[in-house]
Amino acid sequence: MDTFTVIASKRDARSYAADPIPDATVRRILEAGRVAGSAMNRQQRRFVVLETVREQATAAVTRPSNLERATLAVAIVTPESSYAGFDAGRAAQNMMLAAWNDGVASCPNAVADQDLLRRLLGLEDGERVAVIVSFGMAAGRDAQSRSADEWLGGADRVPLDSIVQRV
Numbered sequence: 645m646d647t648f649t650v651i652a653s654k655r656d657a658r659s660y661a662a663d664p665i666p667d668a669t670v671r672r673i674l675e676a677g678r679v680a681g682s683a684m685n686r687q688q689r690r691f692v693v694l695e696t697v698r699e700q701a702t703a704a705v706t707r708p709s710n711l712e713r714a715t716l717a718v719a720i721v722t723p724e725s726s727y728a729g730f731d732a733g734r735a736a737q738n739m740m741l742a743a744w745n746d747g748v749a750s751c752p753n754a755v756a757d758q759d760l761l762r763r764l765l766g767l768e769d770g771e772r773v774a775v776i777v778s779f780g781m782a783a784g785r786d787a788q789s790r791s792a793d794e795w796l797g798g799a800d801r802v803p804l805d806s807i808v809q810r811v
């Protein structure tokens with residue numbers, strides 16, 4: 645699919661079809677995260693796929709139902725350094741766009757309880773979970789059902805002119 649259409653049509657989805665995500669697609673999602681750039685190419689992030697700890701981890705995000713409904717949940721773990729949040733964001737967005745290109749919907753989940761995740765995931769001192777991304781096969785939305793311009797027009801976002809400045 646056209647990359648711009650994938651970007652324009654991506655919305656954060658909090659419920660998903662029950663079908664499992666094919667293993668090859670899960671791998672593409674994780675590879676998309678791995679290949680994202682990072683400050684000085686330090687790549688100080690790792691991706692923890694929540695499996696046995698998933699049920700307990702739901703209590704650590706602000707909206708537990710997102711993780712309960714997901715068929716894949718990936719915690720992005722970073723050091724507590726200055727660029728780590730930006731680097732985590734790049735990896736997360738790469739993953740979500742690669743997923744959406746393959747018909748997989750997703751949503752970032754803010755962490756409400758770092759201490760619980762630290763215990764469940766066995767994090768090192770100085771590490772934190774930047775975000776947990778929930779994924780699942782898309783239920784009811786199809787990126788190719790509209791043009792990129794139609795997706796842009798329908799997006800619940802502020803107008804471009806209100807955020808772009810030229811100096």
Ligand SMILES: Cc1cc2nc3c(=O)[nH]c(=O)nc-3n(C[C@H](O)[C@H](O)[C@H](O)COP(=O)(O)O)c2cc1C
Pocket residue numbers: 654655656657658705706707710751752753754755775800
């Ligand atoms: C850093 C970050 C944290 C977020 N945390 C949550 C969250 O905890 N729970 C949730 O349901 N959505 C979360 N979201 C999703 C936002 O609510 C979503 O991006 C915004 O409402 C736009 O949604 P849309 O793409 O469907 O228009 C988060 C998004 C970001 C970027």
